[in-house]
Amino acid sequence: MKQWRIIAKEAIARASIIGKFLCLLHVTDAYVLSSNHVVGPSMLPTLNITGDVVLVEHLSHRLGKLGSGDLVLVRSPLDPKKTLTKRIVAMEGDKVTFSLDPTRSHSSRSLVVPKGHVWIQGDNLYVSRDSRHFGPLPYGLIEGKVFMRVWPPSSFGFLGE
């Protein structure tokens, strides 16, 4: 009986260590740093079509340190289960000029980004589905800032402006 009690105690101690570790992992992943696999042609030539692994930090959008030119990970407004990687083109109050179809340059429109929103676009204007289709994006949908590429190893490094 006594030795069972010792074993149970040990098991509870181990489980609590694992539990704490998983909690710490979640907090790190959600509030500090996480990795993300980006696939698709919309960010060519910055990110490859075959899929890069990038590091995303979750601090600067909470501190309000994002500016235009930053690569961001956002939750898609059309499907909340998906995330997109795009570049911020304009912040709230800025004026943007865009054309839905970049092959025809004369069909451009311009508007002012409303309060609490950002304007995001892919680097590859021809295939990207972005603010030109669904309009300005609420700031609350931004999940983090993409700042570094870790895979493939040949293009390891920080992602600049």
Place this chain on the structure above:
Amino acid sequence: MGTPSVLWNITKKCFTVGVITLTVSDLFASIAPVRGASMSPTFNPKTNSLLDSLSDDRVLVEKLCLRNYKFSHGDVIVFSSPNNHKEKYIKRIVGLPGDWVGTIYDVVHIPEGHCWVEGDNSASSLDSRSFGPVPLGLVKGRVTHVLWPPHRVGSVDRKTSQNRVSNS
């Protein structure tokens, strides 16, 4: 020599508790206060300007719904405002993607991945009638129970008004 290690132990305990609380409130459930009268009579049925923060309702917000973003008409949700991400609103879902919702002026089609939210007290509520459909990605949780005040503890019902929404 005892003091630094005691301090270190306390710091470690606080950190652990904080991390666990944050994880539980992110993944499973959290408690949130309801401010204002926009959801009266479901929450804050009588508002008096004095003692406001004390008489505010406290509600239980479950986060499991965020794993697949499945909601039904009449769910009460917490979401961050589309115009100011720091503000959180509590409203009821009236329309889901694909629905047509009637407002005073016209009929609005809810686009994919969005929902139409309104407060129960339509006279004093800032909701989709002023800022339009809300992306489901801004939803932070679903309100299931009232926890405070004690005499109104209980679950929150789903309420729907069928005549305003039509599914095409």
